Amino acid sequence: xxxxxxxxxxxxxxxxxxxxxxxxxxxxxxxFTTLRTALDLMTDPPTTDTAALRLAVRHKVSLANVxxxxxxxxxxxxxxxxxxSKFTWFGGIYQDISKSNFAQFGVDxxxxxxxxxxxxxxxxxxxxxxxxxxxxLVGYKLMExxxxxxxxxxxxxxxxxxxDLDLTIRAAYRGQGIxxxxxxxxxxxFNEAMNNLGLVGTFWLKTENAEVxxxxxxxxxxxxxxxxxxxxxxxxxxxxxxxxxxxxNVRLFLGSILVAIVFAMLLVTASTMSMAIRERxxxxxxxxxxxxxxxxxxxxxxxxxxxxxxxxxxxGCFGAKFFFSHLDIYKMSQGFIPMFPISTETIALGLLxxxxxxxxxxxxxxxxxxxxxxxxxxxxxx
Amino acid sequence: xxxxxxxLTKLYSHGEIQVxxxxxxxxxxxxxxxxxxxxxxxxxxxxxxxxxxxxxxxxSGDCHVRDINVADLTETQLAEWRNHHVGxxxxxxxxxxxxxxxxxxxxxxxxxxxxxxxxxxHVEAALELVGLGDRMRHLPRQLSGGQEQRxxxxxxxxxxxxxxxxxxxxxxxxxxxxxxxxxxxxTLNRQAGKTIIMVTHDPKAAAFAQRTIHxxxxxxxxxNGQHP
Ligand SMILES: Nc1ncnc2c1ncn2[C@@H]1O[C@H](COP(=O)(O)OP(=O)(O)O)[C@@H](O)[C@H]1O
Ligand SMILES: [Mg+2]
Numbered sequence: 001x002x003x004x005x006x007x008x009x010x011x012x013x014x015x016x017x018x019x020x021x022x023x024x025x026x027x028x029x030x031x032f033t034t035l036r037t038a039l040d041l042m043t044d045p046p047t048t049d050t051a052a053l054r055l056a057v058r059h060k061v062s063l064a065n066v067x068x069x070x071x072x073x074x075x076x077x078x079x080x081x082x083x084x085s086k087f088t089w090f091g092g093i094y095q096d097i098s099k100s101n102f103a104q105f106g107v108d109x110x111x112x113x114x115x116x117x118x119x120x121x122x123x124x125x126x127x128x129x130x131x132x133x134x135x136x137l138v139g140y141k142l143m144e145x146x147x148x149x150x151x152x153x154x155x156x157x158x159x160x161x162x163x164d165l166d167l168t169i170r171a172a173y174r175g176q177g178i179x180x181x182x183x184x185x186x187x188x189x190f191n192e193a194m195n196n197l198g199l200v201g202t203f204w205l206k207t208e209n210a211e212v213x214x215x216x217x218x219x220x221x222x223x224x225x226x227x228x229x230x231x232x233x234x235x236x237x238x239x240x241x242x243x244x245x246x247x248x249n250v251r252l253f254l255g256s257i258l259v260a261i262v263f264a265m266l267l268v269t270a271s272t273m274s275m276a277i278r279e280r281x282x283x284x285x286x287x288x289x290x291x292x293x294x295x296x297x298x299x300x301x302x303x304x305x306x307x308x309x310x311x312x313x314x315x316g317c318f319g320a321k322f323f324f325s326h327l328d329i330y331k332m333s334q335g336f337i338p339m340f341p342i343s344t345e346t347i348a349l350g351l352l353x354x355x356x357x358x359x360x361x362x363x364x365x366x367x368x369x370x371x372x373x374x375x376x377x378x379x380x381x382x
Numbered sequence: 383x384x385x386x387x388x389x390l391t392k393l394y395s396h397g398e399i400q401v402x403x404x405x406x407x408x409x410x411x412x413x414x415x416x417x418x419x420x421x422x423x424x425x426x427x428x429x430x431x432x433x434x435x436x437x438x439x440x441x442s443g444d445c446h447v448r449d450i451n452v453a454d455l456t457e458t459q460l461a462e463w464r465n466h467h468v469g470x471x472x473x474x475x476x477x478x479x480x481x482x483x484x485x486x487x488x489x490x491x492x493x494x495x496x497x498x499x500x501x502x503x504h505v506e507a508a509l510e511l512v513g514l515g516d517r518m519r520h521l522p523r524q525l526s527g528g529q530e531q532r533x534x535x536x537x538x539x540x541x542x543x544x545x546x547x548x549x550x551x552x553x554x555x556x557x558x559x560x561x562x563x564x565x566x567x568x569t570l571n572r573q574a575g576k577t578i579i580m581v582t583h584d585p586k587a588a589a590f591a592q593r594t595i596h597x598x599x600x601x602x603x604x605x606n607g608q609h610p
Contacts, residue, residue, distance in 0.1 A: 003492055102563045111507045205609025222484040283478050289437055290537070293458045374437040378472065 007303045014276070018308070021272045025312025025354060026319060028265040030256060033320040033350045037342050039254045051236050052210060055113060056087070057203040057220055060230040067229050069191070069198040073224055078219045080212030081205050086187040088201035092156030092165065094146075098220075102142055105201075106187035109135070115206045118175045125150070125171035133189045135170035139180035143172050156183075163193035236324040264352055270361035273305045277365035284369050285377025298366045305362035306355065313354020317347045383446075384544065384577055385411035385434060388445035392429050392600075402539060403429040404586060406443065407598040413544075416571040416578045418588035421597035427540040427581040428549055430597065435468045435547045448544060463495050469538025471548035476534035477522040483509065483520050483529075487537045494541070508536040512566055528559025539576065544569070548580040552587055564590040 001009075057075060059065035066088075076085050085108040093100045107131045113119055121129070121137065129135045138148060148154070148169055148258075156165045167185050174180060191197060198270060207216050217233045224231045277284070284297060292300075320341045329340045392404040399540050401479055403426045411417055419427045432438035433445055438453045447467065455463055470476075477486045491501045509515050512532040522530055531551055538546045548567065552560035568590045570576045580591060588594045596603035 001488055001492070006485075006489075009480045009485075062383070176482070282475055286470070286472070286476065286478070287489070288461065289435075289464060289468075289470045291461050291493050293461035295458070296461075296493075304481070375432050378437075 003300075003305075004283060007140075007300055007307065010280075010300070011307060017272065017276070021060070021269060022312040022315065023266050025265055025309055025357070026257045026316035028261050028268075029313045029316025029350050029354055030323075031261050031316075032353060033198030033260050033317050033342055034324075035254050035261070036346050036349065037320075037324075037340060038253060039258070040343065040346065041340070042340060043266065046094075051118070053207050053213070054209060054236040054269075055084075055205050055207060055213065055216065055220075055233050056236065057233045058201075060221075060232045065229070066199040066201055067198050067203070070198070071204060071224065071229075071231070074223050075203055075205060075220055076088055078216055078223070080209075080216045081206050082208045083111050084203055084205035084369045085115055086200045087112075087204045088187060088190065088199075090158070090165070090190065092158055094156055099146075102181045102183065104183040104185065106190040107184050107204075109184070109186050112137075112184055112204075115204050116175070116178060118178045119173040120171045120175065121171050124308050129171035131135075132168065132170055133186050134166060134168055135186070136167040137171040137173060137184040138169050139182050140172055140174050142183065142226035143169075145181070149312070161190075161194060163190070165190065185368045191243050194318050195369065223282065265353075266357055266360060268311055269305065269357055270364055273301070273308075273361045274365045274368075276304075277301060277369055280368060281372060281377050285372070285374045288374045294370045296360075297369060301303070301366045301369070302359065302362045305365075306358035309354045310351070313351050315344075315355075316354075317350040321347060383410045384413040384415075384448060385409070385579075386444070387434070388431065390430070390445055392426070392438070393441045394432065402600050404433070405438070407600070407602055409595065410600065411577065413573070413577050414575045415527045415593060416568065416591045417532060417580070417592045418591035419581045419597060420583060420585070420594055421590050422583065425597040426600040427520050427583075427597055429495065431547050431549055434546070435470065440586040441506055462493075465490055465541065469529050469535075469541065469543040469546040471538050471546065471551045472549040473553040476537075477530055480531040482519050482521055483514060483525065483533045483536075483578065485549045486522070486533055487540050490537060490541050492511075499590050503580045504540050505536075508534070511539070511570075513537045516543040517595065526559065527555050528562050530557070531555065531563045532566060535563070535570070539570065540575075544577065546570050546576055548578065550583070552582070552584070560587065 035044060043075070055073055057067070057071070059067055069086065072084055075081060086106065088106040090104040090106060092104055094102075103138075113121060113126060119137075129137045142148070150169055150172065152169045154167050156167065156171065158164055165185060167183075188199070204217075206214055213235060220233045221231055287297060287300075288294075324340045327340075387407055387409040390404055390407040391402070393404055394401040401410050405426075407430065411455075418432060420426050422517055429438065433452070434447065435446075436455070439453055439472075450463070452460070454462070477483075478489065483491070484505055487505045491504060496504070506518070509518055512535050514529060514532055514536065517525060517529060517533075520529075522533070525533065534551075535546075535548075538548075546567075551567070551569070552563050555563060564587055567578055567580065571578050578591075580587070582588055
């Protein structure tokens with residue numbers, strides 16, 4: 001036998017308590033990592049969660065009415081607007097009207113991927129798309145449907161707009177939560193084909209954060225009030241706006257739950273350790289009598305508590321990671337939560353919390369056994 | 383003298399009330415002696431034994447063991463001193479319930495610098511000596527009371543200590559097991575030359591010792607403390 005063996009034997013002496021303690025720590029750390037990830041997502045939404053930050057500016061009367069191109073400069077100057085792109089529905093026909101049930105938009109090629117950052121495009125393709133005036137960016141599903149490859153040329157026959165567009169496919173995107181059957185092309189190229197008409201269907205923009213959305217909306221619409229083309233600015237997912245503006249409170253709420261969980265865990269493990277050690281006070285006196293000093297006894301208790309907490313912590317943290325990586329959260333939340341990545345940082349923090357928990361929860365019982373003299377401890381059962 | 387006790391006093395105070403557990407005791411014990419400490423309950427036998435064994439401290443007076451004043455050592459030094467010099471046998475619950483007989487005996491050796499193989503030799507020899515060579519893998523609850531006490535004795539002697547102290551080692555045993563345990567202590571004393579101090583209130587147990595010291599109300603009776 002060795003000292004670590006002795007510690008293990010002590011830990012395993014009451015298997016039911018061992019399992020319950022580990023499970024309670026594990027469950028708490030599962031909650032901890034989950035909540036902390038949720039908090040993370042709110043504080044710093046992942047690139048795919050930008051939908052809530054997106055606004056569309058359209059003509060106040062209807063989507064069929066168009067806006068002057070020059071509005072873009074004014075919109076970009078509104079505080080809180082991070083990036084803005086023209087976004088004009090083309091509605092062209094590809095070969096045959098029966099095949100043409102996919103949408104095409106004229107956009108600012110260098111900006112559109114900043115606004116729709118859910119669209120994943122290989123960097124060299126993105127560059128190729130931005131550089132070439134007649135390039136287009138196509139969704140993967142559409143590529144597959146028509147058997148298109150990069151470099152293929154396609155022609156879109158105008159219907160609503162009186163021009164045809166000859167495009168070269170330079171980039172393809174995959175997009176979580178974004179329709180993968182769209183075609184994007186350069187608005188400039190379209191505008192030239194329309195003899196510099198200078199009209200835009202809608203503007204899409206991304207705000208810097210969720211808090212500014214109400215003021216951005218108000219300011220844009222105010223800027224164009226009483227003009228020929230008044231605007232109506234709305235969020236991409238209006239229902240999300242409410243959620244997002246509540247975020248401050250939700251964050252506070254989650255934060256307090258986190259603290260409460262850590263505290264509850266501390267009480268559970270500390271009381272388990274105290275019980276475990278109190279039961280052994282006679283044995284600890286015997287250990288002292290045969291020569292274990294206070295430091296060594298403390299080491300035994302600390303190692304046991306720490307090991308227990310770390311076992312539970314690892315189970316909870318890695319369990320959460322495993323659980324959420326094997327769960328199609330995007331589908332389950334019907335697109336509401338695009339993904340739920342438990343970061344390494346969160347896991348590290350969880351393990352740190354578990355470790356501290358182990359240390360702190362061993363302090364109380366360790367202190368009380370150290371205070372007890374050998375003789376007093378021996379008397380306990382005599 | 384292996385153990386030299388001079389004017390040893392131990393007081394316990396409960397608020398106003400003071401209990402004199404040991405009252406200016408002077409006592410010598412030579413190496414190789416088997417001494418029985420006898421006396422009625424509450425006479426201070428355990429207190430005296432605890433001070434000699436370095437798990438309790440006197441209020442005043444000296445207790446030298448091999449020329450070391452045990453009261454001068456710090457807690458940590460004292461723990462190490464006990465590991466080297468004292469083997470304990472208590473009345474009950476001597477053993478760690480989750481460890482086998484073998485592991486219980488090995489426990490004090492974990493604090494030494496012995497290698498695993500050396501530990502094994504010592505543990506096996508000690509268990510053979512107490513007649514439990516065939517019970518090494520048994521847990522305490524799989525042993526009888528007498529066997530448990532013999533494991534405790536094996537643990538007490540495995541470090542080859544200066545002193546073996548036993549506080550009512552047969553107090554919880556039936557007559558037959560008690561005889562076995564006392565016979566074992568006697569053998570250890572006679573054949574291996576171990577110095578043993580045993581607390582008991584049973585004259586039949588005390589008869590196994592070479593010398594009996596009587597305590598009453600914290601004092602030695604008839605001055606038998608000084609060595610003849
Ligand atoms: N921790 C203590 N606090 C107060 N009094 C104690 C304590 N330990 C022992 N005593 C008292 O000291 C006296 C001697 O006790 P002890 O040495 O245990 O006697 P014995 O072992 O002979 O029965 C008793 O009167 C006992 O009540
Ligand atoms: Mg006693």
